[in-house]
Amino acid sequence: MRNVYTVKQVNAYIKNMFTQDFMLNRIYIKGEVSNCKYHTSGHLYFSLKDESGTIACVMFAGQRSGLSFRMQEGQQVIVLGSVSVYERDGRYQVYAKEIVLDGAGLLYEKFIKLKKELEEMGMFAPEYKKADSEICADSWCCNGTNRSGSARYYQHYQAEKSICADSSVSGTGTGGWCV
Numbered sequence: 001m002r003n004v005y006t007v008k009q010v011n012a013y014i015k016n017m018f019t020q021d022f023m024l025n026r027i028y029i030k031g032e033v034s035n036c037k038y039h040t041s042g043h044l045y046f047s048l049k050d051e052s053g054t055i056a057c058v059m060f061a062g063q064r065s066g067l068s069f070r071m072q073e074g075q076q077v078i079v080l081g082s083v084s085v086y087e088r089d090g091r092y093q094v095y096a097k098e099i100v101l102d103g104a105g106l107l108y109e110k111f112i113k114l115k116k117e118l119e120e121m122g123m124f125a126p127e128y129k130k131a132d133s134e135i136c137a138d139s140w141c142c143n144g145t146n147r148s149g150s151a152r153y154y155q156h157y158q159a160e161k162s163i164c165a166d167s168s169v170s171g172t173g174t175g176g177w178c179v
Contacts, residue, residue, distance in 0.1 A: 007090065008087070010090075011085060011087040011088075011090045012087060014085050014090075014092075015084055015085035015087055018083055018084045018085055018092065019084065021083075024082060024083040024084075025082045026080070026082065027080070027081065027082065027083060027094075028078055028079070028080050029048055029055070029078070029079045029081070029094060030048075030050075030076070030077070030078045030079075030102060031048030031049055031050050031055070031076075031077065031079075032048065032049050032050065032074060032075070032076055032077075033046050033047075033048065033071055033072065033073060033074065033075045033076075033077055034046065034047045034048075034049050034054070034073060034074075035047045035073075036071050036072060036073055041061060042060075042061025042064060043058060043059065043060050043061050043064075044058065044059040044064055044067075044071065044096075045057070045058050046058075046059075046071060048077070048079060048094070055083075055092075055093065055094055056091065056092075056093040056094070057079060057081070057093060057094040057095075057096050058093060058094070058095060058096065059081075059095075059096035059097075059099065060095070063096065063097055063098075066098060067099055068100075069101060071099065075101060076101070076102045077099050077100065077101055077102055078099070078100050078102045079094060079096045079098070079099050080096070080097050080098040080099075081094045081095050081096040081097050081098075082094070082095050082097075083095075
C-alpha cells in the first residue's frame with residue numbers, strides 16, 4: 001500500500017525541511033525591489049529580482065520599525081531574513097528581518113547633496129513656490145458614471161476652467177476616443 005499524504009502534510013513537511021536548513025534560517029539576499037506594496041496591516045510585501053529570477057518577500061509590521069527608508073520599485077537592497085514556506089499557498093518566500101539600501105544609496109546621497117545645494121541657493125524659498133491653480137489652470141475630465149469623483153477633483157484643484165466629457169468606459173460603443 002502506498003503512503004498517501006494530504007496537501008497540508010506535504011506543505012508542513014517541506015516547511016520543516018526549510019526550517020532545518022541552517023543557511024536558509026539566516027541568509028543575506030541582494031536584489032532589485034519589484035511589486036512593492038505597503039499593506040494596511042503594516043506588513044510590507046515585495047519581490048526581489050535579478051537577471052535570472054525572482055523571489056517573494058514579506059516584512060511583517062513588527063520588523064518594519066527598523067527599516068530606515070521607504071522602499072520603492074527599482075531600489076537595489078540587501079535583505080537579511082529566512083526562507084520558509086507559506087503553508088496555506090504552498091510557496092516559499094523570504095521573511096525579511098532587516099533591509100538596507102545597496103547601490104541606490106549612492107544615488108540617494110547625490111540627491112540629498114543636490115537638494116541641500118539648491119536649498120542653500122534659496123531655490124525652495126516661498127517666493128518661488130506656485131499655487132496649484134497657477135500650474136493647472138485648465139482641467140479635463142473624461143467621465144463614465146462616477147461624477148462624484150470628478151466633483152471632488154474640481155473642488156480640490158480649483159481649476160479656473162473645467163471641461164468634462166461623458167464617455168462609455170467599457171462595452172460596445174466606447175469608440176476609443178477617450179484615452
